Amino acid sequence: MTSSHVALGPGGEFDLVRTMLARWGTLASGVGDDAAVLDLPAGDRLVVSTDSSLDGVHFRRSWLTPREIGARAAAAALSDLAAMAAAPRGMLIALALPEEWVGDVAAIADGIGDVARATGTPIVGGDITRAAQFGITCTVLGSTPTPIRRDGIRPGDFIYVTGVLGGPAAALRALERGDVVEAPLRERLARPRPRLLEATWLARHGVHALVDISDGLGAELRHLATASCVEVRIELARIPVMRGCTLHDATRGGEEYELIACSPHALDPDAFARTFALPLSEIGRARASPEPLVTVMRGEGDERVDLGEGYDHFSP
Amino acid sequence: MTSSHVALGPGGEFDLVRTMLARWGTLASGVGDDAAVLDLPAGDRLVVSTDSSLDGVHFRRSWLTPREIGARAAAAALSDLAAMAAAPRGMLIALALPEEWVGDVAAIADGIGDVARATGTPIVGGDITRAAQFGITCTVLGSTPTPIRRDGIRPGDFIYVTGVLGGPAAALRALERGDVVEAPLRERLARPRPRLLEATWLARHGVHALVDISDGLGAELRHLATASCVEVRIELARIPVMRGCTLHDATRGGEEYELIACSPHALDPDAFARTFALPLSEIGRARASPEPLVTVMRGEGDERVDLGEGYDHFSP
Numbered sequence: 001m002t003s004s005h006v007a008l009g010p011g012g013e014f015d016l017v018r019t020m021l022a023r024w025g026t027l028a029s030g031v032g033d034d035a036a037v038l039d040l041p042a043g044d045r046l047v048v049s050t051d052s053s054l055d056g057v058h059f060r061r062s063w064l065t066p067r068e069i070g071a072r073a074a075a076a077a078l079s080d081l082a083a084m085a086a087a088p089r090g091m092l093i094a095l096a097l098p099e100e101w102v103g104d105v106a107a108i109a110d111g112i113g114d115v116a117r118a119t120g121t122p123i124v125g126g127d128i129t130r131a132a133q134f135g136i137t138c139t140v141l142g143s144t145p146t147p148i149r150r151d152g153i154r155p156g157d158f159i160y161v162t163g164v165l166g167g168p169a170a171a172l173r174a175l176e177r178g179d180v181v182e183a184p185l186r187e188r189l190a191r192p193r194p195r196l197l198e199a200t201w202l203a204r205h206g207v208h209a210l211v212d213i214s215d216g217l218g219a220e221l222r223h224l225a226t227a228s229c230v231e232v233r234i235e236l237a238r239i240p241v242m243r244g245c246t247l248h249d250a251t252r253g254g255e256e257y258e259l260i261a262c263s264p265h266a267l268d269p270d271a272f273a274r275t276f277a278l279p280l281s282e283i284g285r286a287r288a289s290p291e292p293l294v295t296v297m298r299g300e301g302d303e304r305v306d307l308g309e310g311y312d313h314f315s316p
Numbered sequence: 317m318t319s320s321h322v323a324l325g326p327g328g329e330f331d332l333v334r335t336m337l338a339r340w341g342t343l344a345s346g347v348g349d350d351a352a353v354l355d356l357p358a359g360d361r362l363v364v365s366t367d368s369s370l371d372g373v374h375f376r377r378s379w380l381t382p383r384e385i386g387a388r389a390a391a392a393a394l395s396d397l398a399a400m401a402a403a404p405r406g407m408l409i410a411l412a413l414p415e416e417w418v419g420d421v422a423a424i425a426d427g428i429g430d431v432a433r434a435t436g437t438p439i440v441g442g443d444i445t446r447a448a449q450f451g452i453t454c455t456v457l458g459s460t461p462t463p464i465r466r467d468g469i470r471p472g473d474f475i476y477v478t479g480v481l482g483g484p485a486a487a488l489r490a491l492e493r494g495d496v497v498e499a500p501l502r503e504r505l506a507r508p509r510p511r512l513l514e515a516t517w518l519a520r521h522g523v524h525a526l527v528d529i530s531d532g533l534g535a536e537l538r539h540l541a542t543a544s545c546v547e548v549r550i551e552l553a554r555i556p557v558m559r560g561c562t563l564h565d566a567t568r569g570g571e572e573y574e575l576i577a578c579s580p581h582a583l584d585p586d587a588f589a590r591t592f593a594l595p596l597s598e599i600g601r602a603r604a605s606p607e608p609l610v611t612v613m614r615g616e617g618d619e620r621v622d623l624g625e626g627y628d629h630f631s632p
Contacts, residue, residue, distance in 0.1 A: 032543075033467070034365060034396040034400055034526075034527055035397060035399065035400045035458070035463075036363050037362070037465075038364065039361055039362070040356070042358075045354065045355055046353070046354040046362060048352050049351035049408070050409075050442060050443050050459060052410045052412060052445050054412060054447050054448075056448065060369070078350045084350055092364065092455065093366075094367075094453045096368060096412075096449075114456055126366060127368050130373055131373060133371065133412075135447070137368065137410045137443070139366050139408065140457040141362070145352075149349050149353075150350065168480045172417045212348055212350060289482060
């Protein structure tokens, strides 16, 4: 507990808070008051997002360690700040905790702490409640003078994607079948990296529309096309598919937390790759269109191909 | 849907978002991007808190309407901004939604909208996921140049409480017994009011420590005493007990969302009551103490009385 915390009273709930604070050390600040107080750099705009991860919905306890579950929840939430090219300023963790998860709180806190430390994000508050279903709702606060929205894509834009795709979907497929999962694939599922610094680089180099891939490449491209009413024309052969994954994994799998970036001019993928040891692939262009459209070129000509609906919690 | 929203793609999840946006109208802004962007008044500090309300833990579906459940979750979260004397700037709503609750989404949104409208709080984002247990996690963003923390209480302070206490506990007691609940008591449980404007008044009149009563008067007084290591000396007869409630309801019952305010000088309860049609009661004073202490005076002399541990999710 740092000196910036308000002293906490007695009780089992505060004991759990103390357990987490002990794991977080100086990563946590100002916990214990009714609300947290933050100061943003002058001239910055506040960027904020909230994201829930529930046992049995977003992960299965048998597939991931408690530490990975904590890390994944924090990374998924922070990825939304990356998608706005915002710098992280704080996060709040709301835990819904069934009795049988109480013993895992320290490990979950460690996972959250891993990501907070790696991304320089202070943990500024939260809530803890007993529950029938385990869940983490992570709210992230970031700031930047110039947030990059998803509706900035314009006809003529170059469309890029960071990293290689398919890992999380391929890992899930193997887990569902009970197969052994190769370590690099498992790592992509269990320890996603929010592309925060990469997003800042992209914004500095002129990118004017940005999303993260949480619902799958196809679904996100459709979101982009819809948000600005353009045609998004993708070259199938240019989609960066991770070794050991299918094209289907790469286009339909969610929870990649890679970025799709749209730029009015060509970017320098080599400079990006040198800086971040991560590929940046041009996968297509945007074109004027009377209606939102995702078109895929497969070599033998243009074709409308379904790149997948992405994951929708409420579709049959 | 206002023009400030990014156009949403197809799918059942987006349909639910659209249902909520339709109920909220201009209350909602900027929903649909990866994260929301907010601008705070220059010189203000950001104040932020997150609060979960779960079915079977914080309420029972059979006791409250879906609209009340929505209103209650939003009010409980906003009360934490009142406890910092911050003005509300935005809220994010994360819904965990079992199949059997899907039909209630419009009514829940209406309840959240009622509170957003009454308090002038824009709804700036959220998350929706299927779940086994219904829950709302509401994250509130506020700002003020001078947040009031809970650890500002000093020896000599006058200790005030807003409103009259006991209603939520008495209503819960009646509901648990299957009794008819009087309307004013039920209203205190089902439609709590975050004391946002009241908090601003208190801050303007010199209050330098502030909390809201979410865990019960006794528990919050102990939190206050602990945060600043003082003795909090309360006159039992001065605790404002709501008509139809016991002293036990008033001191041990949680979810009051009234404020405890500590001031270095006497305040003018009449001026407060004229402004807000709400009593402001001086219930005691703070004194120097080598250890945090809550002491209660019952007329016949000083006595340490247990004002209740408050509600602790993880104590046996």
